Amino acid sequence: MANDIIIQTEQLTKRFGDFIAVDHISFDVHKGEIFGFLGANGAGKTTAMRMLCGLSLPTSGKATIAGFDIYKKTEAIKRSIGYMSQKFSLYEDLTVKENIRFYAGIYGMSNKYIKDKTALLLQQLHLEDEADKLVGSLPLGWKQKLAFSVAIFHEPQIVFLDEPTGGVDPVTRREFWNLIYEASAKGITVFVTTHYMDEAEYCNRVSIMVDGRIDALDTPVALKENFSAASMDEVFLQLARKATRNDS
Amino acid sequence: MQSVIVNNLSKNYGKEKEIKAVKDVSFDVSPAEIFGIIGPDGAGKTSLFRMLTTLLLPDSGNASVDGSDIVKDFKAIRKKVGYMPGRFSLYQDLSVEENLNFFATIFNTTIEKNYDLIKDIYIQIEPFKKRKAGKLSGGMKQKLALSCALIHRPVVLFLDEPTTGVDAVSRKEFWDMLKRLKQQGITILVSTPYMDEAGLCDRITLMQQGKLLSTGTPTEITGSFKQTILGVKAANMYDLLKDLNAYNAIEDAYAFGEYHHAVMKENSSEEALQKYLEEKGNKELVIQQIKPTIEDSFLRLMKS
Numbered sequence: 001m002a003n004d005i006i007i008q009t010e011q012l013t014k015r016f017g018d019f020i021a022v023d024h025i026s027f028d029v030h031k032g033e034i035f036g037f038l039g040a041n042g043a044g045k046t047t048a049m050r051m052l053c054g055l056s057l058p059t060s061g062k063a064t065i066a067g068f069d070i071y072k073k074t075e076a077i078k079r080s081i082g083y084m085s086q087k088f089s090l091y092e093d094l095t096v097k098e099n100i101r102f103y104a105g106i107y108g109m110s111n112k113y114i115k116d117k118t119a120l121l122l123q124q125l126h127l128e129d130e131a132d133k134l135v136g137s138l139p140l141g142w143k144q145k146l147a148f149s150v151a152i153f154h155e156p157q158i159v160f161l162d163e164p165t166g167g168v169d170p171v172t173r174r175e176f177w178n179l180i181y182e183a184s185a186k187g188i189t190v191f192v193t194t195h196y197m198d199e200a201e202y203c204n205r206v207s208i209m210v211d212g213r214i215d216a217l218d219t220p221v222a223l224k225e226n227f228s229a230a231s232m233d234e235v236f237l238q239l240a241r242k243a244t245r246n247d248s
Numbered sequence: 249m250q251s252v253i254v255n256n257l258s259k260n261y262g263k264e265k266e267i268k269a270v271k272d273v274s275f276d277v278s279p280a281e282i283f284g285i286i287g288p289d290g291a292g293k294t295s296l297f298r299m300l301t302t303l304l305l306p307d308s309g310n311a312s313v314d315g316s317d318i319v320k321d322f323k324a325i326r327k328k329v330g331y332m333p334g335r336f337s338l339y340q341d342l343s344v345e346e347n348l349n350f351f352a353t354i355f356n357t358t359i360e361k362n363y364d365l366i367k368d369i370y371i372q373i374e375p376f377k378k379r380k381a382g383k384l385s386g387g388m389k390q391k392l393a394l395s396c397a398l399i400h401r402p403v404v405l406f407l408d409e410p411t412t413g414v415d416a417v418s419r420k421e422f423w424d425m426l427k428r429l430k431q432q433g434i435t436i437l438v439s440t441p442y443m444d445e446a447g448l449c450d451r452i453t454l455m456q457q458g459k460l461l462s463t464g465t466p467t468e469i470t471g472s473f474k475q476t477i478l479g480v481k482a483a484n485m486y487d488l489l490k491d492l493n494a495y496n497a498i499e500d501a502y503a504f505g506e507y508h509h510a511v512m513k514e515n516s517s518e519e520a521l522q523k524y525l526e527e528k529g530n531k532e533l534v535i536q537q538i539k540p541t542i543e544d545s546f547l548r549l550m551k552s
Contacts, residue, residue: 040415041386140289166413167441169288170547174502181486195415198505220506231505233416240417
């Protein structure tokens with residue numbers, strides 16, 4: 001099974017001066033897996049994710065992303081992944097079509113490919129009538145679904161999602177997860193952070209970060225068993241309460 | 249007397265008032281009640297709060313806060329309400345202590361005079377009182393903002409999405425703080441996109457696209473959900489959801505954490521569903537009765 005590992009980290013560490021933001025984390029993610037990356041605010045999730053995306057160099061430790069070394073091949077990593085977050089997703093003052101064209105162009109897709117796939121995508125998202133509207137005028141839920149589709153438009157091997165559903169209504173939140181399931185079924189690995197504990201249940205496996213370390217990593221079912229908890233919410237609270245970092 | 253009375257309040261934006269942010273909204277809040285406005289981004293929660301705190305004029309309807317009219321008596325209201333906006337809006341280049349002092353002075357009071365009210369919250373950030381507010385972490389900013397909103401001992405407190413983007417542990421702590429404020433007699437109106445926080449309010453209203461869908465105690469709202477909900481899980485949850493949605497005795501099916509929720513039509517049977525799902529090839533099938541939650545109620549009201 002070793003050859004289906006798409007993210008591998010070994011003792012990955014990031015220091016800022018005396019502060020150890022990410023403290024020797026080691027884990028593997030398999031191809032096509034939906035991997036939930038949980039942790040309290042300040043636990044080190046964003047710093048870890050920035051390293052995995054090739055945006056920040058580790059202080060020590062090893063990692064490969066889609067087979068590329070995290071120190072030497074950051075540009076190859078960037079081409080192999082997609083990224084979206086609640087804070088940064090699309091350009092509000094460009095239209096739906098322009099945003100798709102812009103991102104696909106950055107990833108070097110051909111004009112023909114962009115044209116054909118845009119039509120298909122707009123149809124799937126029921127956004128045909130909105131194609132020439134500014135993204136800023138769309139409801140948040142639509143924006144987030146579009147942002148996700150744009151993030152996987154170039155068919156990356158891994159997509160990183162940083163709190164993609166924050167503030168989104170419960171119906172759209174579920175539609176968003178359907179898109180995640182579809183992407184995963186196509187073999188795209190999904191690496192996702194969330195504060196909604198019901199969403200942790202939708203992941204194949206979940207890791208929980210506390211004070212820069214990964215304190216637990218398993219399937220939701222196994223985590224609940226190990227912590228004698230009725231829900232992922234309880235598992236999370238048991239672990240996160242142990243945190244000693246004063247960041248809350 | 250009710251702390252907050254809202255009658256047919258509306259707010260429209262745009263050149264031709266074509267964007268209807270708040271539509272004909274009415275509700276009351278009792279003194280020392282925690283009243284939750286539950287709804288996603290864009291539901292109109294912030295517009296509603298800004299009207300009640302006299303920062304925005306309504307297009308029609310009227311409302312009063314602690315007996316004062318939100319249009320005529322706006323000056324009186326500003327003295328007696330506390331408002332914590334969704335976006336952090338303290339002075340980033342002032343220290344923690346300077347921010348708090350500033351707000352106390354504006355309201356003609358001192359930190360010492362009302363320290364007992366904010367003590368529980370402020371004590372957690374007091375070790376950092378010389379730090380600039382802009383350099384605080386999210387959780388600490390939230391505590392400072394709440395302290396500043398409370399320093400003049402308001403009668404009614406408005407909290408606009410205080411827990412958005414905040415992790416589960418900090419969210420629980422925040423709600424414990426609100427319970428203690430309620431015991432001090434403060435009326436609290438709080439908005440949130442998290443359905444699980446609804447159960448922590450005395451009464452709630454569900455808001456979507458400018459309208460209130462339903463108002464009542466959390467138990468009243470879930471109690472009005474009359475249909476049977478079955479929780480279903482299987483080895484492959486994605487295939488299971490597709491099968492559930494294709495079944496004609498199911499009105500609606502959606503993901504809900506570990507189990508999918510299936511809202512059953514009348515006269516449907518659990519046995520028939522089990523048989524159907526087994527025939528479809530679902531493995532490790534578990535079916536159980538589920539009590540409706542606020543989120544189930546919200547989903548049903550949104551779709552109807």
